[in-house]
Amino acid sequence: MSDAVHVEHAGAVGHAHHPALQHHFDDLEQQQRAAMLGMWVFLLTEVLFFGGLFMAYILYRSWYPEAFHEASRHLSVGWGFFNTLVLIASSLTMALAVRAGQTTNRRGQLLFLTLTIVLGAAFLGVKVIEYGDKFAHHLVPGPDFQFTPAELAPAAEIYFSLYFAMTGLHALHMIVGAGIMLVMLYMAWRGRFSTEWYTPLEVSGLYWHFVDIVWIFLFPLLYLIGGLSVFGGGTGH
Amino acid sequence: MHDVRSTVPKGEAFEAEAGLPRTHYLNATHGTAAWLLTKDHKRIGLLYLFAISFFFFLGGLFAMFVRLELLTPEGDLLTSEMYNTSFSMHGIIMVFFFLVPSVPAVFGNFFLPIMIGAKDVAFPKINLLSWYIAMIAGFMMLTTLLMGGVDTGWTFYPPYSTTGSSSNVVLAALSIFVMGFSSILTGLNFIVTVHTMRAPGMTWGRLPLFVWAQYATSLIMVLGTPVLAITLGLVFAERVFHFGIFDPKLGGDPILFQHLFWFYSHPAVYIMVLPGMGVISELVAAFSRKQVFGYSFVAASSLAIALVGFLVWGHHLFTSGQSAYAALVFSFLSFIVAIPSAIKVFNWTATLYRGSISLASPMLYALGFIGLFTIGGLTGLFLAALGLDLHMQDTYFVIAHFHYIMVGGTLLAYLGALHYWWPKITGRLYTEAWAKVAAITVFVGFNLTFFPQFIVGYLGMPRRYHTYVPEFQVLNVLSTAGASILAVGFILPACYLVYSLFRGGVASRNPWGAYGLEWETTSPPPTSNFLVTPIVTRPAYAYTHADVVSPYAGSTQGERDTGTEETQRV
Amino acid sequence: MSAHIVPVRVYLIIFGALLVLTVVTVAAAGVELGWLNTPVALGIAVSKATLVVLFFMHVKYSTRLVKLTAFAGFFWLAIMITLTLSDYLTRDILAAGK
Numbered sequence: 001m002s003d004a005v006h007v008e009h010a011g012a013v014g015h016a017h018h019p020a021l022q023h024h025f026d027d028l029e030q031q032q033r034a035a036m037l038g039m040w041v042f043l044l045t046e047v048l049f050f051g052g053l054f055m056a057y058i059l060y061r062s063w064y065p066e067a068f069h070e071a072s073r074h075l076s077v078g079w080g081f082f083n084t085l086v087l088i089a090s091s092l093t094m095a096l097a098v099r100a101g102q103t104t105n106r107r108g109q110l111l112f113l114t115l116t117i118v119l120g121a122a123f124l125g126v127k128v129i130e131y132g133d134k135f136a137h138h139l140v141p142g143p144d145f146q147f148t149p150a151e152l153a154p155a156a157e158i159y160f161s162l163y164f165a166m167t168g169l170h171a172l173h174m175i176v177g178a179g180i181m182l183v184m185l186y187m188a189w190r191g192r193f194s195t196e197w198y199t200p201l202e203v204s205g206l207y208w209h210f211v212d213i214v215w216i217f218l219f220p221l222l223y224l225i226g227g228l229s230v231f232g233g234g235t236g237h
Numbered sequence: 238m239h240d241v242r243s244t245v246p247k248g249e250a251f252e253a254e255a256g257l258p259r260t261h262y263l264n265a266t267h268g269t270a271a272w273l274l275t276k277d278h279k280r281i282g283l284l285y286l287f288a289i290s291f292f293f294f295l296g297g298l299f300a301m302f303v304r305l306e307l308l309t310p311e312g313d314l315l316t317s318e319m320y321n322t323s324f325s326m327h328g329i330i331m332v333f334f335f336l337v338p339s340v341p342a343v344f345g346n347f348f349l350p351i352m353i354g355a356k357d358v359a360f361p362k363i364n365l366l367s368w369y370i371a372m373i374a375g376f377m378m379l380t381t382l383l384m385g386g387v388d389t390g391w392t393f394y395p396p397y398s399t400t401g402s403s404s405n406v407v408l409a410a411l412s413i414f415v416m417g418f419s420s421i422l423t424g425l426n427f428i429v430t431v432h433t434m435r436a437p438g439m440t441w442g443r444l445p446l447f448v449w450a451q452y453a454t455s456l457i458m459v460l461g462t463p464v465l466a467i468t469l470g471l472v473f474a475e476r477v478f479h480f481g482i483f484d485p486k487l488g489g490d491p492i493l494f495q496h497l498f499w500f501y502s503h504p505a506v507y508i509m510v511l512p513g514m515g516v517i518s519e520l521v522a523a524f525s526r527k528q529v530f531g532y533s534f535v536a537a538s539s540l541a542i543a544l545v546g547f548l549v550w551g552h553h554l555f556t557s558g559q560s561a562y563a564a565l566v567f568s569f570l571s572f573i574v575a576i577p578s579a580i581k582v583f584n585w586t587a588t589l590y591r592g593s594i595s596l597a598s599p600m601l602y603a604l605g606f607i608g609l610f611t612i613g614g615l616t617g618l619f620l621a622a623l624g625l626d627l628h629m630q631d632t633y634f635v636i637a638h639f640h641y642i643m644v645g646g647t648l649l650a651y652l653g654a655l656h657y658w659w660p661k662i663t664g665r666l667y668t669e670a671w672a673k674v675a676a677i678t679v680f681v682g683f684n685l686t687f688f689p690q691f692i693v694g695y696l697g698m699p700r701r702y703h704t705y706v707p708e709f710q711v712l713n714v715l716s717t718a719g720a721s722i723l724a725v726g727f728i729l730p731a732c733y734l735v736y737s738l739f740r741g742g743v744a745s746r747n748p749w750g751a752y753g754l755e756w757e758t759t760s761p762p763p764t765s766n767f768l769v770t771p772i773v774t775r776p777a778y779a780y781t782h783a784d785v786v787s788p789y790a791g792s793t794q795g796e797r798d799t800g801t802e803e804t805q806r807v
Numbered sequence: 808m809s810a811h812i813v814p815v816r817v818y819l820i821i822f823g824a825l826l827v828l829t830v831v832t833v834a835a836a837g838v839e840l841g842w843l844n845t846p847v848a849l850g851i852a853v854s855k856a857t858l859v860v861l862f863f864m865h866v867k868y869s870t871r872l873v874k875l876t877a878f879a880g881f882f883w884l885a886i887m888i889t890l891t892l893s894d895y896l897t898r899d900i901l902a903a904g905k
Contacts (some may be wrong), residue, residue: 024357024765026436034359034433036869040876041425045463047880048887052467052497055888056482059493059895077833084829092822094865095813102812142479154481154488159482165471209863213856219829220848226838432872460883496891547886551894563894 010100020197032199039203044174050214053166057221060158067155071147074139075163078129080223083126084215090119091212098205101188101198109188109201113181116208119125120178127171140164162224170218173211180204261664261761276361283662284345284368288375289343290731292334297727300325304720306685310707320703321388328391329409333416334375336647337505340512340670341458342371342423344654345451347662350373350428351755351762352445354498354771355438359429367422381408390701392498395483395491399475407476410469417466420508427451436754438773445753445777446522446535450515453539457504457511457546465501465729468494495557499550505544510642511539513582513606513650519587519605522778523751525592529778531584538577545574552621553742555631564623571621582607596789597749598672602653605619606681609645613638616691631701637687645683652679652730659734660744664761666739671729679726685719752778811868821862826900 018028025031061068093115100108138146141161147153184204187193193201262279272280302323306314323704350358358364381387387409389398398406431452433446444452472494474480481487485492521531529535551559551567559567585607594600614640620626629635656676660666689712694700698709705713747756756766832851840847861867866877 024355028432034429036871037432037876038360038363038425038429040873041428041459044876044880044883045421045459047462047884048838049463049467051884051887052464054884055497055891056493058888058892059490060482060488062895063490064472064488077836081829081833085826086830088822088825091825091859091863092818095818096815099812099818100813139482156621158481158488161474161478161482163481164478165474165482206664208865209859212288212863216855216859217849217852220832220836220852224833224848225845227836227839426842460879464887492894497887497896500887500891547883548890551890554894560897560900561895562897563890566890566893674818 010179015104018197020192020199028197032197035199035203036206039206045205046210048165050169053162054171054217057162057166060162064152064158065154068159069226070149070152071156071159071163072224074134074137075223075226076133077124077223079130080219083123084219086119086123086126087212087215090123091115091209093119094205094208097184098198098202101193101201102195104194106188106193107237108152109193110185113185113188117178117181117185120174120181124171124174124178127167134160134164151171166218166222170211170214173214177204177208177211180207197213244526260763261759263761264542265764274365276357276365277351278346278358278361278364279662279762279766281364281368282343282345282585285338285342285346285371288368289335289339292330292375296327296330296335297724299323299330301720301724302436303327304717306703307705308717309712310705310710315703316342317703319387321390321701322386324701325388325390326382329387329413330378331643332391332505332509333413334371334378335395336509337416337420338423339647340516340654341427341451341454341508342368343386343651344447344658344718345423345427345454345512346732347449348658348755350430350434351447351758351766352448352753353434353439354697354754354767354773355430355434356765356767356770357434358426359434360426363422364426365792367419367426367800370415370422377408377412377415378440381405381412386409386758391493392502393472394498394559395472395475395494396485398472399484400486404455407473410476413503414466414469414473417462419743420458420525421462422463423728424455427455428459432456434769436771436773440773442533443776444536446518446529446532446539447512447513447515449536450511450539452520453480453543454508454511454515456540456543457508460547460632461501461504461508464497465786466507466707468497468501491768492554494552495554499549499553503553504543506639506642507542509609509647511542513647514539514652516602516650516657517585518581518784519751520599520657521588521607522780523657523749523753524597524603525589526594526602527588527778528593528776528778529544529584530587530590531580532777534580535584535712538580541577542574545570545577549574549621552626555623555626568621568623572618575614575618575621578607578610582611582614596673598669599653599749601673601676601680601756602656605676606646606649606653609641609649609683613641613645616641629694631699632692632694633698633700636700637690637694640687640690644687649679649683650805652676655734657749658755659737660748661755661762662761663738663739663741665745666744667733668749669739671733675726675729675733678722678729681725682722682726686716686723687719689713689715689719705763752780798806809868811865813862813865817862821858824858825855 011145020031022029022031025034093112097109097112097116100106100112108184134140138144139160141157141164144151145157181204184201187200262277272284275281275284285544300316303320306312306320306323308314312320346364348356350356351719384405385403387402387405387406389402389406389409391407393410398410433450435444471480471482481489483489483491485491518529518535549567550572551563552571555564585603596604616634620629620635620638656667656672693709693712693716696709698705744760744761746758747759749756754771754773755762755768757771828851832848835847835851836844838844860877864877866874
């Protein structure tokens with residue numbers, strides 16, 4: 001720019017001493033906007049990442065409604081319901097943990113982050129029980145797969161392929177999320193979060209809520225399409 | 238034809254005599270660790286440049302195998318299995334390890350922050366991470382190669398990829414899955430950078446068109462790539478865990494794979510060519526000394542391509558068993574995507590009109606791009622027409638069409654960018670005469686390689702076979718001869734560019750007399766890009782009539798101020 | 808940072824609403840509604856997701872850019888599903904026409 005004026009940008013001075021400010025940002029506000037937008041764009045990619053599986057689900061459920069109906073009865077609605085409640089509760093504690101960050105409430109951050117991790121672990125524990133049940137009853141896709149009535153077995157195997165792909169990917173996100181929360185817990189313990197700067201807490205919270213939203217869709221689509229005749233009990237109960 | 242670089246204004250020449258700036262991003266720190274752990278977007282761009290050049294020559298090697306085999310109608314050189322592996326590895330390496338990252342990862346990384354007046358991208362650590370992810374993916378692909386390669390073609394169509402092929406589909410699919418995350422992180426970084434890191438006064442309406450193109454590309458990267466990742470993840474799961482999503486024997490549908498694959502891979506064509514279009518906008522403006530004609534239309538057409546590009550993937554499935562009604566819809570939508578592409582071509586041409594054109598080497602590549610991309614785009618319309626496509630699907634006509642876009646388009650833009658920005662990146666000038674020879678060699682070699690393929694494809698030669706009927710030999714010999722010339726055209730720049738690092742003249746701040754923030758800083762730039770944050774007061778490409786003679790006639794004040802800053806800070 | 812601090816009461820109300828909707832979706836699955844079962848289940852899931860996005864994820868209080876980004880994910884997913892189904896849903900029409 002031939003007539004561009006060159007001056008030192010003054011914006012950096014105000015917050016320059018905050019330890020969390022990275023050198024390439026002018027101020028914490030800019031840094032926070034970047035982090036938030038970054039996480040939202042990442043979640044955008046996550047929507048489409050899970051989206052491919054939802055597409056496959058829509059196609060095969062429309063092709064094989066009966067097999068999906070029958071196969072779904074082998075899931076425990078009770079456990080699914082329980083886990084839905086657990087995840088919703090964890091979203092509440094997560095939101096409260098972020099709020100504790102906003103209000104510089106260190107004890108609140110520690111309490112609610114711990115609760116979030118505990119609830120996440122409970123969810124994963126239930127998932128282990130459910131997966132174990134599927135292994136025990138030969139409902140895992142592969143050479144050992146068994147399903148009656150036999151004429152529905154191939155389509156039921158697709159159902160369980162999707163079940164494991166979707167819930168497995170979701171569980172993987174939960175594990176990553178729990179790891180992130182442990183880091184947040186450590187940072188909260190060190191007193192890093194305050195009204196002035198709690199960006200990591202807020203960004204991690206977005207991720208956690210997103211994982212919750214995925215489950216909000218998985219629960220009715222996987223567990224509830226077989227009706228409730230086996231309420232509270234899967235194959236093993 | 239004169240070397241525009243000799244028209245450097247006096248102030249610039251004076252600075253050039255003074256030599257390179259003493260401290261810049263290349264020599265700020267030393268040692269392997271300083272490079273491998275760098276968070277400087279410029280160094281990361283260079284890391285990508287090294288990696289991508291390697292993969293480009295590797296992919297080119299496989300192309301030479303293919304062309305040599307096709308020299309004769311019989312399969313003399315390679316077995317059919319080796320031939321399948323050769324074209325598959327050529328496609329996979331060129332698409333995923335060269336074309337997709339090429340312009341964004343090298344020049345986007347290096348210049349996007351500079352062009353918007355930022356100190357770095359928004360997430361420098363994630364930027365470095367994306368390079369490491371790419372390297373892990375590259376290592377996995379090399380391992381695949383050493384274990385015998387993969388023979389499914391770059392498209393991995395099931396059921397062959399899931400049940401038929403005995404090659405290393407699992408590792409190859411996993412490698413591209415991993416590579417996808419590198420692409421996603423780069424796109425994410427660029428989107429956030431453009432939104433949050435612009436210098437004061439750098440409004441959206443003042444962004445260089447290269448930045449607009451990178452932004453649109455990044456949108457496609459973050460929206461499309463995850464679908465490719467999950468699709469290849471399912472292919473992986475089919476082979477390893479015996480899922481039956483795509484296997485018709487197990488009740489699955491292979492066409493679902495094609496839908497999901499092309500939901501990414503058609504927009505991926507625009508990931509590959511849009512950044513190139515951004516480069517061409519820069520080059521055409523700089524070497525015509527004119528504001529790009531219809532700036533806002535060119536900017537908007539990038540976004541339009543990104544959006545409409547997502548609506549056309551079904552034209553890859555015309556002969557796959559897709560419903561005829563869907564084919565009609567996709568055919569119609571495919572014609573629509575020609576509109577924003579045509580807007581670009583017309584506006585570049587209009588920019589040239591009555592411009593003060595200098596045929597410097599980057600401009601030769603840009604003019605080549607405009608011509609070849611137009612041919613590639615127009616032959617794409619043939620293929621979008623349902624009736625014609627039934628005959629041309631899977632023939633060499635398709636091969637020629639997309640090579641006109643990928644090589645004639647993207648690769649020429651990549652080379653144009655490399656020549657245009659080389660003085661800025663390295664602080665050195667290459668031999669312009671050699672660069673012109675190389676540009677002409679590439680253009681001639683390219684057309685000789687791929688134009689005969691239009692004809693041989695139209696006559697009915699199918700793709701992906703290692704033998705053909707003897708009537709096609711003349712055209713295939715021409716094509717192979719052209720490929721040899723093309724290879725020379727690629728090796729030449731590697732020689733004179735490397736030579737310039739040691740013996741090249743010292744580049745001034747703005748050797749082309751071009752307009753843009755990247756030419757405001759030193760060559761090479763300092764680690765923080767600008768010693769003072771620039772404030773932007775004029776639109777992009779604000780060339781005036783006086784600029785034809787001296788682009789910085791009125792800027793001595795600003796230059797001197799920067800100089801003072803420099804001495805204070807160094 | 809000038810972020811909007813949501814009162815705890817709002818979070819608790821949203822939590823309660825999510826619990827109620829979860830119970831409703833399970834109960835609705837127990838009633839035989841024919842083809843309506845799936846739209847009802849999906850409608851409830853969308854409502855729950857919207858509550859989480861708007862309040863827990865603060866989109867209600869966020870910039871237009873964040874709102875647009877959140878929307879874009881679902882919009883592009885809709886493109887993928889709609890155009891893919893444009894193939895699958897029209898295959899029989901061709902067969903019937905023959």
